[in-house]
Amino acid sequence: MSDPLRDLENTIVALERTMRDTGADLMHEIGVLKTKFDSMRHSKTASPEASSAPHPLSRWERVQLARVQGRPTGLDYVERAFENFVELAGDRTFGNDQALIGGPATLKGQSVMLLVQQKGRDTKGNIRRNFGMSHPEGYRKAARLMGLAEKFGLPLIALIDTPGAYPGLAAEERGQAWAIAESIARMASLKVPTLSVIIGEGGSGGALALGIGNKVLMLENAWYSVISPESCAAILWRDSKEAARAAEALKLSAQDLLALGIVDEIIPEPVGGAHKDMEATVQSFSEVVTRQLENLCTLTPTQVLESRRERFLGLGSFELRD
Amino acid sequence: MALERIFRRKKPQLAEGTDFPELWSKCPQCGTQTYKKDLLAALMVCPTCGYHNRIGVEQRLEFLLDAGSFEQTSGAVYPLDPLEFVDTESYRGRLERAQLKTGRPDAILAGRGRILERPLMLVLMDFSFNGGSMGSVVGEEISRAARIALERRLPLLIVCASGGARMQESALSLMQMAKTTVALQKLAEAGLPYFSLLTDPTTGGVTASFATIADVILAEPKALIGFAGPRVIQQTLRQTLPEGFQRSEFLLEHGMIDIVSPRAEQRDVLARLISHFTSPSPGTPRKGALE
Numbered sequence: 001m002s003d004p005l006r007d008l009e010n011t012i013v014a015l016e017r018t019m020r021d022t023g024a025d026l027m028h029e030i031g032v033l034k035t036k037f038d039s040m041r042h043s044k045t046a047s048p049e050a051s052s053a054p055h056p057l058s059r060w061e062r063v064q065l066a067r068v069q070g071r072p073t074g075l076d077y078v079e080r081a082f083e084n085f086v087e088l089a090g091d092r093t094f095g096n097d098q099a100l101i102g103g104p105a106t107l108k109g110q111s112v113m114l115l116v117q118q119k120g121r122d123t124k125g126n127i128r129r130n131f132g133m134s135h136p137e138g139y140r141k142a143a144r145l146m147g148l149a150e151k152f153g154l155p156l157i158a159l160i161d162t163p164g165a166y167p168g169l170a171a172e173e174r175g176q177a178w179a180i181a182e183s184i185a186r187m188a189s190l191k192v193p194t195l196s197v198i199i200g201e202g203g204s205g206g207a208l209a210l211g212i213g214n215k216v217l218m219l220e221n222a223w224y225s226v227i228s229p230e231s232c233a234a235i236l237w238r239d240s241k242e243a244a245r246a247a248e249a250l251k252l253s254a255q256d257l258l259a260l261g262i263v264d265e266i267i268p269e270p271v272g273g274a275h276k277d278m279e280a281t282v283q284s285f286s287e288v289v290t291r292q293l294e295n296l297c298t299l300t301p302t303q304v305l306e307s308r309r310e311r312f313l314g315l316g317s318f319e320l321r322d
Numbered sequence: 323m324a325l326e327r328i329f330r331r332k333k334p335q336l337a338e339g340t341d342f343p344e345l346w347s348k349c350p351q352c353g354t355q356t357y358k359k360d361l362l363a364a365l366m367v368c369p370t371c372g373y374h375n376r377i378g379v380e381q382r383l384e385f386l387l388d389a390g391s392f393e394q395t396s397g398a399v400y401p402l403d404p405l406e407f408v409d410t411e412s413y414r415g416r417l418e419r420a421q422l423k424t425g426r427p428d429a430i431l432a433g434r435g436r437i438l439e440r441p442l443m444l445v446l447m448d449f450s451f452n453g454g455s456m457g458s459v460v461g462e463e464i465s466r467a468a469r470i471a472l473e474r475r476l477p478l479l480i481v482c483a484s485g486g487a488r489m490q491e492s493a494l495s496l497m498q499m500a501k502t503t504v505a506l507q508k509l510a511e512a513g514l515p516y517f518s519l520l521t522d523p524t525t526g527g528v529t530a531s532f533a534t535i536a537d538v539i540l541a542e543p544k545a546l547i548g549f550a551g552p553r554v555i556q557q558t559l560r561q562t563l564p565e566g567f568q569r570s571e572f573l574l575e576h577g578m579i580d581i582v583s584p585r586a587e588q589r590d591v592l593a594r595l596i597s598h599f600t601s602p603s604p605g606t607p608r609k610g611a612l613e
Contacts, residue, residue, distance in 0.1 A: 176549040262493050317458045
């Protein structure tokens with residue numbers, strides 16, 4: 001049986017050798033892998049398998065589940081819950097981001113536009129997909145496909161699964177913030193119904209770029225937050241090892257977000273997490289997504305736009321004083 | 323050696339620890355001592371090297387607007403602690419301290435004013451309040467300002483200074499990126515101009531939402547502007563960042579902003595932009611005009 005941890009270690013060694021031999025700049029890939037390796041080793045010792053126990057999962061345990069190897073990725077839903085998917089590539093400006101893919105597909109006979117944040121299913125895939133962390137061209141591709149959805153009257157379904165937008169030099173150079181802002185603005189202005197589903201990690205602005213749904217749905221063990229628990233811990237506690245405490249403080253679970261009105265419905269997962277039974281997970285995904293979409297499709301274009309606007313204008317917690 | 327000593331002796335009253343240190347200010351960039359009154363007259367820009375010192379909200383108002391033209395509209399919206407967030411300190415504690423320090427409910431001030439006689443709606447972010455972070459109040463005040471601009475058909479200027487979305491309100495802060503975007507889109511649909519002026523520093527969720535969807539983006543010289551902070555990038559890449567990375571001039575070169583605008587020129591350039599964008603030629607169909 002293959003050991004993902006061992007595989008990852010081998011890949012890191014291989015990359016380091018390649019870098020030494022060829023002089024190729026693989027520093028950031030290696031850095032990403034090492035971080036991943038550390039977190040995997042950590043999660044191996046603090047295994048989320050305890051989830052079959054009757055006690056409710058802590059938020060940190062859910063974060064572990066949202067990241068566990070073998071959890072259904074975006075394409076697993078695309079392949080099982082949708083038909084006739086045609087992937088459309090490129091932002092027409094710079095490149096084709098592999099961490100955010102999209103194109104039209106059918107759901108129960110209805111054509112829709114899919115936008116999918118895609119992590120790798122294994123180490124090799126993760127390198128190709130940059131662990132689900134998009135560069136600006138990913139968000140610009142998303143905005144482009146949103147335009148097609150609008151033009152051809154296709155409802156938009158966005159599957160969110162990203163640790164965050166990629167924080168790299170080239171990403172900044174090409175306007176990461178601008179690309180995310182553009183994607184948010186575009187999605188907010190659509191007159192076709194939009195449905196956002198957080199299937200794994202909902203990391204900050206990189207997730208929100210696809211999060212402007214008329215309805216926002218969330219898998220039971222997914223997380224969604226303004227910042228990852230590790231980064232939050234590094235800033236507020238000055239120690240990323242306090243991530244478990246940060247996860248609690250950030251109230252990033254599906255239940256928390258449902259209570260805050262940020263999420264409209266939770267998609268249940270099998271006991272032990274989505275990876276325990278992919279078919280069951282996809283089935284529960286399909287059931288909820290189909291029903292939500294059917295409801296949205298009864299709205300007129302103006303109602304679609306206005307109700308989405310009202311939804312987001314109404315989010316916030318404050319009090320008025322004289 | 324002797325010459326150097328004479329040279330040194332010429333400066334001592336300018337050096338720190340001398341007779342009236344409170345009257346002098348040392349430039350963090352070039353080290354030159356400037357008489358504070360002169361620095362103020364230069365809008366807190368170093369006369370020697372052009373370094374733009376960070377300035378507070380009150381000073382910004384004074385530098386930007388026609389004297390006495392500001393009428394505050396913000397201030398009724400107060401933050402809550404919906405998540406009962408506690409890290410090394412409680413969010414409530416942090417808020418109270420920041421409120422006491424700034425005299426404001428949160429990291430934002432908004433109102434109507436005039437720049438060279440042209441009326442506008444103005445929003446200022448207050449970096450001294452919790453790093454200018456965007457939580458529910460900042461999002462709500464920006465939405466309110468956009469609504470006032472819409473009702474009164476005024477152009478809107480937002481002066482940004484923020485470390486990003488506020489962690490202590492977690493996903494609610496994240497949602498303010500969407501909320502402000504929607505509020506500003508309504509303004510855009512009415513054909514009203516929205517300008518953003520990015521000041522040092524503007525990063526994170528603020529950059530990835532309202533700050534960068536403006537019709538015209540101006541930035542002060544050498545302001546740090548970006549999505550991820552330089553420290554985060556450095557940690558990811560494990561290499562030092564190039565000189566000037568994520569600074570205004572770098573962003574101008576990469577096509578991300580319209581104008582790097584020194585403080586002394588901002589009033590003039592804003593006034594001209596407002597004039598251009600609020601005077602369509604007669605007979606030209608204008609967005610929002612037909613409703």
